[in-house]
Amino acid sequence: MELFYHPLSRYSQKVLLGMYEKQANFYPRVTDLRDPLQRQAFSKLNPLGKLPLLRCSDGSMLPESSIIIEYLDRHIASGSRLLPPDADDALRVRLWDRIIDNDISNQLFLIEQQQSMAPEHRNELAMAQVRQRLLLVFAGLDNELAHSHWLVGDGFSLADCALLPCLEPAFTLLPLLDLDNLCRYRQQAKLRGSWELVAEEAQLAAADDISGVKLIP
Ligand SMILES: N[C@@H](CCC(=O)N[C@@H](CS)C(=O)NCC(=O)O)C(=O)O
Structure with missing residues (x-):
């Protein structure tokens, strides 16, 4: 592959x-x-x-x-x-995966796009509405995480694959520190071996972007 x-x-x-x-x-x-x-x-x-x-x-x-x-x-x-054997659990995993892609990841991208523009070209009202909706989604996630170790039950799933890459950008852009369950999840995510590998590669790529050094493909 x-x-x-x-x-x-x-x-x-x-x-x-x-x-x-x-x-x-x-x-x-x-x-x-x-x-x-x-x-x-x-x-x-x-x-x-x-x-x-x-x-x-x-x-x-x-x-x-x-x-x-x-x-x-x-x-x-x-x-x-990554997709649980139980059909109802698998449905919940797919549901959260869709919510995270559509209502978190794509919305974070809209904010990041706006922030990359000169202040006079930004649509502040639209950004405030996007932020408000994001806060609602994260409040829902926090409730879910009150009774669940990973996003759907005890097993790491597709839904967690979708959420982990959004966490650091979300904590940077939104006031989320009051959401205790989400903060606990964020700490536990940082210790997940698979995420450590992904985050390390991203850090190296970001450092190369800043220094102008390109990896040999
Ligand atoms: N729904 C797609 C979204 C993929 C996507 O938006 N990828 C971005 C990078 S994160 C991309 O390739 N953007 C380039 C472009 O749109 O020109 C998926 O889940 O794979």
């Missing part, structure tokens, strides 16, 4: 977490879409030009982080079970 991803992309981090949780063997294909040549080459593999993308063992291409993780869970027996 080959994984096309970038260490600083949240959806790539989500799939990397799944890869490490499953102890999957894969060829890492770091792809920087900010580089026009890499973007052009990648668009031949995925016309929509979105990371991550998995080239499966049979050569087929699989986009979409959640679908890639379901594929890994179905085809790799080792490591964590």
